[in-house]
Amino acid sequence: MKNKLLMLMMIVALGLIVQAQVTYERLLKAPVAEPQNWLTVSGGYNGQRFSPLQQINTGNVQELAPQWILQTGVMGKFEATPLVVDGVMYVTAQEDTAFAVDARTGRPIWKYVRAVPEDVQPCCGHVNRGFAMLGDRLFLATLDAHVVALDSRTGNVIWDTEAADYRQGYTFTVAPLAVKDKIIVGVSGGEYGVRGFIDAYDAGTGKRAWRFYTVPHPGEPGFDTWKGDGWKRGGAPAWITGSYDPELNLVYWATGNPSPSNYGGDRAGDNLYSNSVLALDADTGKLKWYFQFTPHDLHDWDATEVPVLLNAMLDGKPRKLLVHANRNGFFYVLDRSNGKFLFAKAFAQQTWAKGIRPDGRPELLSGSDPTAEGAKVCPGAIGATNFMSPSYSPQTGLFYVNVREQCDIFTTAPQVFHAGRAFLGSAYSMDADEKDWGALRAIEPTTGEIKWEFKHHSAPWAGTLATAGGLVFAGDIEGNLIAFDAHTGKALWHFETGSALYASPMTYSLNGRQYVAIASGQALVSFALPQRMFSKKESGR
Amino acid sequence: MASYVSKRSTLLSTIRLLTAVIVLTGAVLGQTDAGRSAATEPKNPLAGNLQAIQEGRSQFRFNCSMCHGVEAQGTQKAPSLTTGRWAHGGSDGELFRTIQHGVPGTLMPAQESILTETETWQVISYLRSLQKPATLAGDAARGRGVFIGDGNCLSCHMVNGHGGRLGPDLSRVGAERSAAYLAESIRQPSAHLAEGITEPNKDLAQKYQTVEVITAEGKRIVGVALSEDTFSLQMMGMDQQLHLFVKSEVREVVHKPRSLMPPYPPEMLSDRALQDLVAYLAGLRGQQ
Numbered sequence: 001m002k003n004k005l006l007m008l009m010m011i012v013a014l015g016l017i018v019q020a021q022v023t024y025e026r027l028l029k030a031p032v033a034e035p036q037n038w039l040t041v042s043g044g045y046n047g048q049r050f051s052p053l054q055q056i057n058t059g060n061v062q063e064l065a066p067q068w069i070l071q072t073g074v075m076g077k078f079e080a081t082p083l084v085v086d087g088v089m090y091v092t093a094q095e096d097t098a099f100a101v102d103a104r105t106g107r108p109i110w111k112y113v114r115a116v117p118e119d120v121q122p123c124c125g126h127v128n129r130g131f132a133m134l135g136d137r138l139f140l141a142t143l144d145a146h147v148v149a150l151d152s153r154t155g156n157v158i159w160d161t162e163a164a165d166y167r168q169g170y171t172f173t174v175a176p177l178a179v180k181d182k183i184i185v186g187v188s189g190g191e192y193g194v195r196g197f198i199d200a201y202d203a204g205t206g207k208r209a210w211r212f213y214t215v216p217h218p219g220e221p222g223f224d225t226w227k228g229d230g231w232k233r234g235g236a237p238a239w240i241t242g243s244y245d246p247e248l249n250l251v252y253w254a255t256g257n258p259s260p261s262n263y264g265g266d267r268a269g270d271n272l273y274s275n276s277v278l279a280l281d282a283d284t285g286k287l288k289w290y291f292q293f294t295p296h297d298l299h300d301w302d303a304t305e306v307p308v309l310l311n312a313m314l315d316g317k318p319r320k321l322l323v324h325a326n327r328n329g330f331f332y333v334l335d336r337s338n339g340k341f342l343f344a345k346a347f348a349q350q351t352w353a354k355g356i357r358p359d360g361r362p363e364l365l366s367g368s369d370p371t372a373e374g375a376k377v378c379p380g381a382i383g384a385t386n387f388m389s390p391s392y393s394p395q396t397g398l399f400y401v402n403v404r405e406q407c408d409i410f411t412t413a414p415q416v417f418h419a420g421r422a423f424l425g426s427a428y429s430m431d432a433d434e435k436d437w438g439a440l441r442a443i444e445p446t447t448g449e450i451k452w453e454f455k456h457h458s459a460p461w462a463g464t465l466a467t468a469g470g471l472v473f474a475g476d477i478e479g480n481l482i483a484f485d486a487h488t489g490k491a492l493w494h495f496e497t498g499s500a501l502y503a504s505p506m507t508y509s510l511n512g513r514q515y516v517a518i519a520s521g522q523a524l525v526s527f528a529l530p531q532r533m534f535s536k537k538e539s540g541r
Numbered sequence: 542m543a544s545y546v547s548k549r550s551t552l553l554s555t556i557r558l559l560t561a562v563i564v565l566t567g568a569v570l571g572q573t574d575a576g577r578s579a580a581t582e583p584k585n586p587l588a589g590n591l592q593a594i595q596e597g598r599s600q601f602r603f604n605c606s607m608c609h610g611v612e613a614q615g616t617q618k619a620p621s622l623t624t625g626r627w628a629h630g631g632s633d634g635e636l637f638r639t640i641q642h643g644v645p646g647t648l649m650p651a652q653e654s655i656l657t658e659t660e661t662w663q664v665i666s667y668l669r670s671l672q673k674p675a676t677l678a679g680d681a682a683r684g685r686g687v688f689i690g691d692g693n694c695l696s697c698h699m700v701n702g703h704g705g706r707l708g709p710d711l712s713r714v715g716a717e718r719s720a721a722y723l724a725e726s727i728r729q730p731s732a733h734l735a736e737g738i739t740e741p742n743k744d745l746a747q748k749y750q751t752v753e754v755i756t757a758e759g760k761r762i763v764g765v766a767l768s769e770d771t772f773s774l775q776m777m778g779m780d781q782q783l784h785l786f787v788k789s790e791v792r793e794v795v796h797k798p799r800s801l802m803p804p805y806p807p808e809m810l811s812d813r814a815l816q817d818l819v820a821y822l823a824g825l826r827g828q829q
Binding site: 119411416456 | 596598602603607610655769771796
């Protein structure tokens with residue numbers, strides 16, 4: 001008995017034992033307290049997507065090389081960010097397939113396969129953007145509009161709650177966010193005339209704790225921003241993971257386009273709370289404040305870009321800021337304690353607004369509304385940026401965003417609404433005379449000044465990651481994962497992953513070795529510096 | 542949303558729709574050619590219906606225009622649907638089948654999970670309202686003479702396996718392009734360089750835009766980019782050979798927003814010769 005115990009202890013000492021209990025306290029301190037892990041889709045509650053890891057740095061990144069590749073075998077766009085918890089990677093892929101993987105070797109541990117109904121209608125691919133983890137459970141939100149809890153050690157389903165009827169066009173593509181004992185999700189379906197919502201579920205039971213509808217109904221505040229009966233199919237989905245400020249206990253969640261996205265004839269008014277960022281009480285879902293970026297949107301400019309929280313001096317005062325590079329082409333800075341608009345500045349070519357007024361509303365330019373013949377507007381419908389994650393480095397004080405430079409010709413095509421059918425009210429096409437392009441831009445968040453840019457051959461769809469190694473990683477649509485000097489924008493290294501990139505990179509560390517991983521095509525690729533660069537002593541830590 | 546049209550799913554349709562398609566397909570397949578009559582061939586119940594034409598236009602715009610163009614005029618991805626010539630059959634039933642099931646071996650996807658039966662008929666009503674069949678005054682035989690002779694077209698274009706590789710293969714161009722488009726492309730080759738190019742249709746890059754590379758040794762290579770990213774370029778030179786470059790190893794890469802094809806103004810190609818050439822090209826429907 002004593003020998004057995006001794007043997008067990010030796011195994012514990014030699015092998016890697018997975019702790020796999022992600023407490024709220026751990027989430028609060030991520031990623032600073034445990035940079036080896038990646039505990040939320042953006043790395044931490046502030047949405048900064050910054051890692052304190054610095055083994056891979058400007059001096060050695062040229063040596064970065066793939067260490068392993070996971071082939072998921074599922075087609076479509078791979079948009080997910082994996083989590084890494086104590087040596088295990090958890091990643092969701094297309095069709096709500098999911099894997100637990102040995103983060104050092106890439107060997108799969110378990111696989112979750114969901115029978116997604118054939119008639120689900122996600123607008124833009126059967127994608128899933130990732131897990132949330134709390135305790136020893138993983139949470140995913142599915143294409144058929146369910147929220148599901150899995151056992152992190154087996155992949156077995158613990159609970160499965162239907163949030164909405166997918167036959168009506170509701171669907172989930174979002175990575176959930178775990179806050180305290182709740183799992184927060186936002187719905188997709190802005191192309192199907194749904195009524196958008198943000199939900200919180202009890203992590204233990206799967207019971208819904210609260211719901212905030214992003215389109216008010218008669219008698220509710222904001223209803224007067226919908227003339228006519230357009231509110232009945234108002235859209236305003238919430239398909240990108242929000243951020244959280246534990247001191248203020250506020251969840252910041254952004255919303256998407258009013259429906260139909262490109263025809264406003266039946267929805268005169270500002271159309272609250274479309275294209276806004278909402279500050280919700282994490283315990284109750286009550287609206288504390290909102291800020292609308294694009295009132296009465298006609299160009300499909302969802303505000304579903306990650307809200308990034310940071311503290312900085314502004315006008316001589318320390319401020320709690322929320323910064324947001326918006327699809328409409330402007331970079332916004334708000335006071336996140338009260339939603340006060342501080343300033344906005346264009347970070348991409350835009351032709352629709354003279355500027356943003358001191359009250360935060362755009363000063364519109366004429367000729368930018370869609371017409372039957374077509375009106376050229378920049379940015380195009382996909383926007384100056386989109387779901388790709390930006391990042392912020394406290395080391396450089398710069399905000400990094402992958403920017404799309406592309407205009408569209410917007411034409412109207414008014415449409416009869418049928419529940420569960422696509423509802424757009426428009427077509428848009430790229431201007432025939434212009435080649436799309438893009439750039440990684442570094443923005444000074446207290447001024448909106450662009451400090452540097454690196455031009456991409458084409459408009460990108462992949463996100464960014466900033467690290468304490470003085471690096472920014474970003475992907476391009478031709479498939480390159482690129483590492484930049486975070487101070488200067490110089491491209492230091494790139495690798496052709498073999499598929500257009502639609503995901504954002506992340507980083508983790510294991511056995512003394514830092515890895516950078518990104519989803520590409522049907523593969524998840526993990527990079528590190530060659531083993532020979534470390535002494536045996538270090539690598540055996 | 543990101544880009545609804547080009548990223549639609551290819552899932553099966555609803556049972557209702559499937560049933561309709563099966564019934565319809567059965568109605569067509571169940572007939573022998575000899576026994577098929579006008580009475581059993583499916584007819585568009587919404588033919589000429591003005592409201593259906595309006596609805597069909599809306600459906601077309603957000604389901605089809607990404608490839609066929611906002612006015613169905615065609616793009617580099619897909620043919621014009623205004624010419625009155627239908628590559629895969631022009632009867633109501635054939636159009637319905639083409640839309641619902643797509644065309645195997647081409648980029649045309651099945652729409653059975655996208656468009657209901659009614660919506661499909663609406664689109665057909667709309668397309669019927671657009672038809673402007675051109676009366677071609679030219680002589681196709683003389684046009685062929687221009688194509689293989691003085692026009693020197695075969696040096697860059699291929700027809701049914703013969704010719705050059707620098708420009709687009711024209712074997713099926715008559716089924717894909719209107720006469721007006723063909724005439725414009727000959728007079729002004731740079732007019733339609735970039736249309737229909739939008740991510741994620743990156744498989745069709747700006748193939749026919751001129752690119753010029755000046756190598757480290759100062760050598761100049763002109764051609765068209767077959768593939769390109771921020772760091773490298775894969776091109777076909779005027780010598781019709783592949784040239785592969787890493788951008789950091791060359792002196793300069795210059796893109797010119799014009800076609801490598803020379804324009805053929807009236808003093809080089811008379812209006813009559815142009816008509817003949819267009820008549821020849823309009824008759825190219827692939828190897829029969």
